[in-house]
Amino acid sequence: MFRFLKGFGLLTAAALGAAAPPALAAGDLLVAPTRVILDGSRGTEVVLNNIGSEPATYRISLEIKRMTAEGGLDEIAEENVTVAERAALDMIVFSPRRVTLPPNQPQVVRVGVRVPEGLPPGEYRAHMLFRSVPDAVPAEAVAAKSAGAGVSIALTPIYGITIPVIVRVGALGAEASIGEAWVSQGADGSAFNFDLSRTGGRSVYGDIEVTRPGVSEPLLVARGVAVYPEVGARKVSLRVPDELAAKLKGPVRIRYSEDREIGGGTIDEADRMVK
Amino acid sequence: MRKFGMKRALLGAAIAVLAMNASAAQAASATGTATAKILRQITLTKTSDLQYATIISGATPSTVTVSPAGAANCGAGLTCTGTTTAANFDIQGTNNAVVLVGGDPSVTLNGSLGGSMTSTLTYSATSVTLTNGPGTTGGSFQVGGTLSVGANQASGDYSGTFNVTANYQ
Numbered sequence: 001m002f003r004f005l006k007g008f009g010l011l012t013a014a015a016l017g018a019a020a021p022p023a024l025a026a027g028d029l030l031v032a033p034t035r036v037i038l039d040g041s042r043g044t045e046v047v048l049n050n051i052g053s054e055p056a057t058y059r060i061s062l063e064i065k066r067m068t069a070e071g072g073l074d075e076i077a078e079e080n081v082t083v084a085e086r087a088a089l090d091m092i093v094f095s096p097r098r099v100t101l102p103p104n105q106p107q108v109v110r111v112g113v114r115v116p117e118g119l120p121p122g123e124y125r126a127h128m129l130f131r132s133v134p135d136a137v138p139a140e141a142v143a144a145k146s147a148g149a150g151v152s153i154a155l156t157p158i159y160g161i162t163i164p165v166i167v168r169v170g171a172l173g174a175e176a177s178i179g180e181a182w183v184s185q186g187a188d189g190s191a192f193n194f195d196l197s198r199t200g201g202r203s204v205y206g207d208i209e210v211t212r213p214g215v216s217e218p219l220l221v222a223r224g225v226a227v228y229p230e231v232g233a234r235k236v237s238l239r240v241p242d243e244l245a246a247k248l249k250g251p252v253r254i255r256y257s258e259d260r261e262i263g264g265g266t267i268d269e270a271d272r273m274v275k
Numbered sequence: 276m277r278k279f280g281m282k283r284a285l286l287g288a289a290i291a292v293l294a295m296n297a298s299a300a301q302a303a304s305a306t307g308t309a310t311a312k313i314l315r316q317i318t319l320t321k322t323s324d325l326q327y328a329t330i331i332s333g334a335t336p337s338t339v340t341v342s343p344a345g346a347a348n349c350g351a352g353l354t355c356t357g358t359t360t361a362a363n364f365d366i367q368g369t370n371n372a373v374v375l376v377g378g379d380p381s382v383t384l385n386g387s388l389g390g391s392m393t394s395t396l397t398y399s400a401t402s403v404t405l406t407n408g409p410g411t412t413g414g415s416f417q418v419g420g421t422l423s424v425g426a427n428q429a430s431g432d433y434s435g436t437f438n439v440t441a442n443y444q
Contacts, residue, residue, distance in 0.1 A: 027321075028318070028319065028320040028321065029318065029319055030316055030317070030318040031316065031317050031318075032314035032315060032316035032317070033314045033315050033316070034315045034316065034317050034368065034369070034372070034443040035315075035443055047314065047316075051318055051320065052320075065442070067444075071375075071402070072375060072377070072401055073375055073377075073442050073444070127442065129440065131438075131440070134436060150329040150330055150331045150354075150356070150430060151329065151330045151331070151332060151386070151392075151424070151428055151429075151430055151431065151433060152328075152329045152330075152431075152432050152433070153326070153327040153328070153329075153330070153384060153392075153422070153432075153433045153434070154324075154432065154433070154434040154435075155324065155325045155326075155327075155362075155382060155384070155394070155420075155434070155435055155436070155437065156324070156434065156435070156436045156437075157321065157324070157325070157362055157364075157378070157418070157436070157437055157438070157439045158436050158437070158438050158439070159319060159321060159364060159378075159438070159439040159440065159441075160319070160438075160439075160440050160441075161317055161319050161440065161441050161442075161443075162440050162441075162442040162443065163317075163442075163443045164443065164444065188399065188400060205444070207371075221371045222371055222372075222373050222404055223369060223370075223371045223372045223373065224369070224372045224373050224374075224443060224444055225373055225444060226444035228444075237402065238373065238402070238404055239400060239402065239403075239404065
């Protein structure tokens with residue numbers, strides 16, 4: 001019931017928003033899968049779907065992002081990329097790069113890789129960005145507006161989704177290890193944090209499960225946590241409700257396991273006393 | 276809720292169709308083999324825009340702030356009218372998946388009658404853990420900002436665009 005009311009509230013807000021300045025065409029989107037790994041010459045497909053209520057044009061591009069010690073992904077401008085990052089941008093091929101879709105129309109984006117001869121073994125990665133291209137504001141709509149006494153403001157977000165496209169060349173291994181764990185209290189709420197370090201020639205990726213010894217139900221599950229090769233260690237910071245943060249303090253077992261799709265084997269497991 | 280369920284169902288159907296196309300040749304030989312591949316997905320939907328509404332500038336520079344929670348603060352010397360909202364984005368996907376979110380730290384707005392303003396942007400979170408449970412699906416994040424309004428800022432309609440992304444690791 002609460003959810004319904006909340007939904008209603010949002011709808012009302014959207015309706016009010018639409019009534020004030022004319023909102024631009026929607027660019028809501030769906031992308032599947034959420035991660036692509038290419039090893040060898042075989043390509044794959046990614047599905048993009050327009051889940052908005054109006055036709056929208058989407059642009060598909062590659063960009064370089066680097067993981068930070070804090071666990072974020074920083075966008076790197078094309079002129080600042082390393083040789084290996086440049087190689088990733090050059091060897092990943094995909095099509096189409098721009099597509100206009102009516103509502104609920106999926107589009108397959110073909111992704112392939114052309115590994116140049118003599119490329120050193122390693123993991124090469126770019127992030128594929130799918131985002132809507134906003135429509136140009138019709139000139140008459142601007143002209144029709146009278147110059148009132150005030151200042152009215154229209155901010156249009158151009159929003160999109162990125163997924164990693166990873167190319168592995170050669171036999172690569174990696175290990176990860178779980179460090180200290182603690183609960184923090186920030187301005188935007190509580191978080192469960194721990195350090196995660198990595199060694200080897202490739203990234204590690206998997207799911208986190210935090211359990212209390214003797215209790216079967218996990219306290220916390222977080223899926224899809226990576227440590228990329230550009231960092232030796234990262235902080236994993238997961239926002240949790242205050243009551244869960246209080247519960248997490250004390251002895252816990254943290255398990256970092258591989259993706260369920262490739263078996264879910266343990267990467268590392270550790271007993272920690274959460275402060 | 277129902278809307279999202281419907282969208283998911285439609286995507287499922289779309290993927291099934293794609294899979295069927297791939298095996299269309301085999302399908303002609305009458306032994307009913309059904310293949311369907313389920314892919315992990317992520318959706319991003321905008322449910323509200325960042326709106327500062329209408330501002331009447333004063334004799335001294337000032338600011339208008341809309342917090343990510345949507346609370347507005349009209350600076351000294353300014354008159355603010357209309358409903359302000361923070362931008363809201365909903366993310367749906369695999370249960371418990373961690374999605375990193377972020378975007379431009381600021382945006383420049385250009386006026387229809389000349390002049391410009393800048394707004395800093397504030398994000399409610401840097402990562403969102405999706406939770407599909409009773410009463411909740413996925414996650415959301417909000418974008419607020421602080422708009423710097425000049426002294427006697429030229430009137431007109433100011434517009435600008437900023438980039439926001441939801442990133443899988």
